[in-house]
Amino acid sequence: MNPVVKLLAQRIALSLLLLLMISVLIFAGTMILPGDVAQSILGQSATPEALANLRAELGLNDPPVTRYFQWLFGAIQGDLGTALTSGQDITSAISSRLSNTLFLAFWAAVIAVPLAIFLGLLAVRYKDRWPDKLISAVTLASISIPEFLIGYVLMYLIAVKLRWFPSVAMINDGMNLWQKLNSIALPVAVLTLVVLAHMMRMTRAAILNVMQSAYIETAELKGLSTFKVIWRHAFPNSVAPIVNVVMLNLAYLVVGVVVIEVVFVYPGMGQYLVDHVSKRDVPVVQACGLIFAAVYIGLNMIADIVSILSNPRLRHPK
Amino acid sequence: MNNHLKHLAREAALGRMGRREFLGRAAALGVTALGANTLLASAVKAAGPQQGGTIKVGLQGGSTTDSMDPALATNQVALSVIRLWGEPLVELGEDGGLEGMVAESFEASADAKTWTFKIRSGITFSNGQPVTAEDVVATMERHSGEDTKSGALGIMRSITNVKADGNTVVFELDNPNADLPYLLTDYHLVIQPKGGMDDPTAAIGTGPYVMKSVDMGVRFVAEKNPNYWGDLGNAGTIEYVVINDNTARVAALQAGQVDMIDRVPPRTAKLVDRAPNITVHSTAGPGHYVFIAHCNTDPFANNDVRLALKYGINRQEMVDKILNGFGSVGNDTPINASYPLFTQLEQREYDPDKAKFHMEKSGYDGSILLRTSDNSFPGAPDAAALFQQSLAAAGITLDIKREPNDGYWSEVWNKQPFCTSYWGGRPTQDQMFTTAYLSTADWNDTRFNNEQFDQMLIAARGELDEAKRTQMYADMSTMVRNEGGLICPMFNDFVDATSDRIDGWKDGVKGHALMNAYAPLKMWVKA
Numbered sequence: 001m002n003p004v005v006k007l008l009a010q011r012i013a014l015s016l017l018l019l020l021m022i023s024v025l026i027f028a029g030t031m032i033l034p035g036d037v038a039q040s041i042l043g044q045s046a047t048p049e050a051l052a053n054l055r056a057e058l059g060l061n062d063p064p065v066t067r068y069f070q071w072l073f074g075a076i077q078g079d080l081g082t083a084l085t086s087g088q089d090i091t092s093a094i095s096s097r098l099s100n101t102l103f104l105a106f107w108a109a110v111i112a113v114p115l116a117i118f119l120g121l122l123a124v125r126y127k128d129r130w131p132d133k134l135i136s137a138v139t140l141a142s143i144s145i146p147e148f149l150i151g152y153v154l155m156y157l158i159a160v161k162l163r164w165f166p167s168v169a170m171i172n173d174g175m176n177l178w179q180k181l182n183s184i185a186l187p188v189a190v191l192t193l194v195v196l197a198h199m200m201r202m203t204r205a206a207i208l209n210v211m212q213s214a215y216i217e218t219a220e221l222k223g224l225s226t227f228k229v230i231w232r233h234a235f236p237n238s239v240a241p242i243v244n245v246v247m248l249n250l251a252y253l254v255v256g257v258v259v260i261e262v263v264f265v266y267p268g269m270g271q272y273l274v275d276h277v278s279k280r281d282v283p284v285v286q287a288c289g290l291i292f293a294a295v296y297i298g299l300n301m302i303a304d305i306v307s308i309l310s311n312p313r314l315r316h317p318k
Numbered sequence: 319m320n321n322h323l324k325h326l327a328r329e330a331a332l333g334r335m336g337r338r339e340f341l342g343r344a345a346a347l348g349v350t351a352l353g354a355n356t357l358l359a360s361a362v363k364a365a366g367p368q369q370g371g372t373i374k375v376g377l378q379g380g381s382t383t384d385s386m387d388p389a390l391a392t393n394q395v396a397l398s399v400i401r402l403w404g405e406p407l408v409e410l411g412e413d414g415g416l417e418g419m420v421a422e423s424f425e426a427s428a429d430a431k432t433w434t435f436k437i438r439s440g441i442t443f444s445n446g447q448p449v450t451a452e453d454v455v456a457t458m459e460r461h462s463g464e465d466t467k468s469g470a471l472g473i474m475r476s477i478t479n480v481k482a483d484g485n486t487v488v489f490e491l492d493n494p495n496a497d498l499p500y501l502l503t504d505y506h507l508v509i510q511p512k513g514g515m516d517d518p519t520a521a522i523g524t525g526p527y528v529m530k531s532v533d534m535g536v537r538f539v540a541e542k543n544p545n546y547w548g549d550l551g552n553a554g555t556i557e558y559v560v561i562n563d564n565t566a567r568v569a570a571l572q573a574g575q576v577d578m579i580d581r582v583p584p585r586t587a588k589l590v591d592r593a594p595n596i597t598v599h600s601t602a603g604p605g606h607y608v609f610i611a612h613c614n615t616d617p618f619a620n621n622d623v624r625l626a627l628k629y630g631i632n633r634q635e636m637v638d639k640i641l642n643g644f645g646s647v648g649n650d651t652p653i654n655a656s657y658p659l660f661t662q663l664e665q666r667e668y669d670p671d672k673a674k675f676h677m678e679k680s681g682y683d684g685s686i687l688l689r690t691s692d693n694s695f696p697g698a699p700d701a702a703a704l705f706q707q708s709l710a711a712a713g714i715t716l717d718i719k720r721e722p723n724d725g726y727w728s729e730v731w732n733k734q735p736f737c738t739s740y741w742g743g744r745p746t747q748d749q750m751f752t753t754a755y756l757s758t759a760d761w762n763d764t765r766f767n768n769e770q771f772d773q774m775l776i777a778a779r780g781e782l783d784e785a786k787r788t789q790m791y792a793d794m795s796t797m798v799r800n801e802g803g804l805i806c807p808m809f810n811d812f813v814d815a816t817s818d819r820i821d822g823w824k825d826g827v828k829g830h831a832l833m834n835a836y837a838p839l840k841m842w843v844k845a
Contacts, residue, residue: 050465085383086534152565159573167569168376168576170537170559265561265570267536275382275535278724 004315007308015301019294023075026289027068030282058084071286080287085279090287094269098291100171101268104184105253108191112253113246116196120203120242121230127208136204139197151190151263158186169264187264191257195249202245206238213237240307247303255292371843373553373820375832376567376576380560382535386519388508389461389468394580395535395560397505398835402540402556403444404508404523407435407454407487408499410745414658414828416499419548420449420509420524421487430494430780435487441547443511444528451482456513458489461506470506472753472760494780496787497748505835526551526839535560552822552842568815571596577820578838580831582813583696584642590815599823600644601812601831604656604743604750607640607695608648609688609705611803612765615735618803622680627805628666630673630709636807639704640697644813648806651795652741652750656809656828659747659784661792663799673712685715688736693723695740701807702738732763739763740810745829747791751775755798764803771797819844 159167258270380395
């Protein structure tokens with residue numbers, strides 16, 4: 001078997017195993033939460049009979065191992081159960097929230113990733129001169145300010161004073177793509193500012209690392225322009241660490257944007273999860289946990305695969 | 319010239335000319351600013367409600383876990399949504415009186431034990447079905463059944479039987495109750511076809527609007543119901559957006575994305591009001607912020623300890639610093655001037671000497687533990703710190719324990735002996751006392767157990783002589799004030815705000831925030 005295929009198969013199998021272990025942790029974690037689910041659904045005035053009925057209905061009397069496997073097989077088949085609070089099917093409720101979250105993350109990534117890499121290249125090109133210092137200062141400042149504060153400041157300046165974009169990023173099915181993009185402009189801007197610095201700094205550091213190599217000197221001696229040297233020779237060889245950081249930030253765009261969702265009233269996964277945590281709606285919390293874990297593991301897996309494919313030493317191991 | 323001025327006023331009233339421009343032109347015609355403003359106000363009234371357009375409202379309090387079932391409604395968002403599509407039998411009028419909605423008229427038997435409500439003839443649900451007395455009976459049954467989770471269950475307990483009789487519905491009570499129609503204004507009790515037994519979440523009722531789009535905890539859109547029987551509802555479309563974050567809600571109003579918001583934070587309300595296109599409205603209501611002590615748990619079981627705490631709180635300071643002036647001082651009773659049969663009792667003032675005296679008299683010399691959290695009321699931890707300071711002046715030590723928001727209502731409130739909390743208030747004394755001060759009430763969060771009080775409460779319900787009833791409620795308030803576990807420093811106003819795109823706000827409407835949640839229906843988009 002081709003060693004690369006074997007390596008990739010191993011990596012994917014490892015990710016699946018990791019996901020399985022996390023599903024155990026999520027299930028066990030929600031099990032040991034204080035409070036009885038049936039009790040929290042029915043409230044304080046619940047009669048003992050009603051509690052017993054509901055427990056039987058929810059299968060709370062089965063041993064935990066049985067319940068875990070029932071839940072796991074359901075989840076694999078796309079059936080995440082029903083929400084305790086609303087009685088709705090979780091899969092359909094989550095799918096619209098998840099698609100909103102992915103929509104926001106996608107557009108933030110489309111802007112932030114190329115911008116970060118370009119700024120990183122630019123910083124290397126003008127290393128230790130004013131463009132480098134300016135880029136570093138601005139991006140480091142934007143990552144240091146709490147994101148809700150950036151949100152409020154942009155909201156005040158751009159939505160309230162200038163009225164360019166709406167302060168409430170409410171999207172719904174009745175809107176066309178242009179209206180949706182207009183609506184999410186501010187959260188996308190904030191998210192871009194938040195994730196920019198990390199990716200830009202890593203791009204800069206990774207490329208500078210490679211720039212010390214002998215073949216860069218050769219390229220320079222060939223008479224290539226500095227930017228071409230960076231783009232053609234340095235960048236491909238520093239892709240692995242950059243992709244790692246990009247993937248980490250993409251994962252953050254999906255699972256870490258609760259605050260931005262609340263500030264801009266964006267109907268994504270974060271607010272959905274928080275609402276259900278406070279109501280002790282365990283099946284929804286489990287489902288969200290599993291999805292977030294899958295996103296994190298999946299993106300990291302992609303980062304590893306890209307690293308493997310971009311590294312000749314890993315592609316052709318001795 | 320006079321006609322010209324009138325024309326200008328009308329133009330301004332219809333929004334075709336700015337207010338400042340009008341005042342400027344009026345001044346050019348030799349009219350004083352005061353006179354011009356008066357003229358403008360009457361022109362605005364003459365312009366009257368405009369039909370059509372869209373009113374957008376930003377509301378606080380909704381969650382994705384909410385339900386469209388009116389029985390399970392618990393917050394301002396759910397209440398506002400119910401106002402759109404549904405109606406109770408009777409509703410609170412703007413002045414606190416009663417107006418018939420689904421019921422055209424109602425009357426009590428001489429002993430106030432049997433009440434008859436006549437169903438309005440010819441009205442239909444939004445699905446086209448005519449409204450029958452059976453629907454009303456089924457609605458009441460759904461909210462009072464053994465396994466109901468309805469928020470109105472407490473109200474329904476005193477009703478022993480509801481039956482349909484032609485186009486009337488007859489309520490039979492276990493004890494006389496002159497306030498029954500007030501109880502039936504409860505927003506959970508909107509009339510649904512077959513009582514909503516088939517599908518409680520269908521949002522089908524007799525209201526002035528029909529729900530077009532529902533996204534729980536996010537957004538609700540409703541359009542005018544063309545077959546509505548009454549004249550409520552001006553805008554063609556009403557849209558509610560749930561904006562739980564205070565800053566985001568205010569920004570949405572300032573940016574013109576919504577026309578109306580509730581719960582403007584008192585700290586920034588004056589700043590918000592300074593914006594030229596926004597008006598902040600403050601409405602006194604029955605809601606109050608409280609420190610509640612269990613009357614049956616040491617050290618609070620000793621009334622002198624409770625009195626020491628009551629004398630040791632600086633009410634005016636709390637109104638100034640916690641409410642920023644958007645409220646009024648409390649008097650250790652849940653009743654204030656917004657209740658119909660109110661009597662002003664002697665105001666209890668901050669008196670460290672008296673607090674010290676009562677504390678020494680009680681013989682208790684330990685410290686007192688107060689539990690608080692951010693969500694028990696806005697500014698609760700700050701209020702607790704102020705209380706600590708004012709008690710310290712009387713030589714009483716108050717320890718503050720900060721509890722997490724999560725689980726506060728299930729683990730701390732109504733469980734721990736001394737904590738911070740809030741009450742939204744109720745339309746009548748009877749309802750407020752029955753909910754929280756009757757010794758058998760589920761929500762008797764001060765463990766107030768007074769046999770004489772209980773008897774008076776039942777007796778007052780059947781007392782049809784208003785003067786006697788007023789006196790009874792004054793006596794009961796005095797009992798709670800002097801012996802209860804309620805330390806009530808302040809009544810909070812509702813602070814709402816509207817933009818100048820809409821008109822028709824009325825001050826002082828009783829009930830809930832935003833003109834008893836009717837502002838989106840009663841206001842109109844300026845032409």
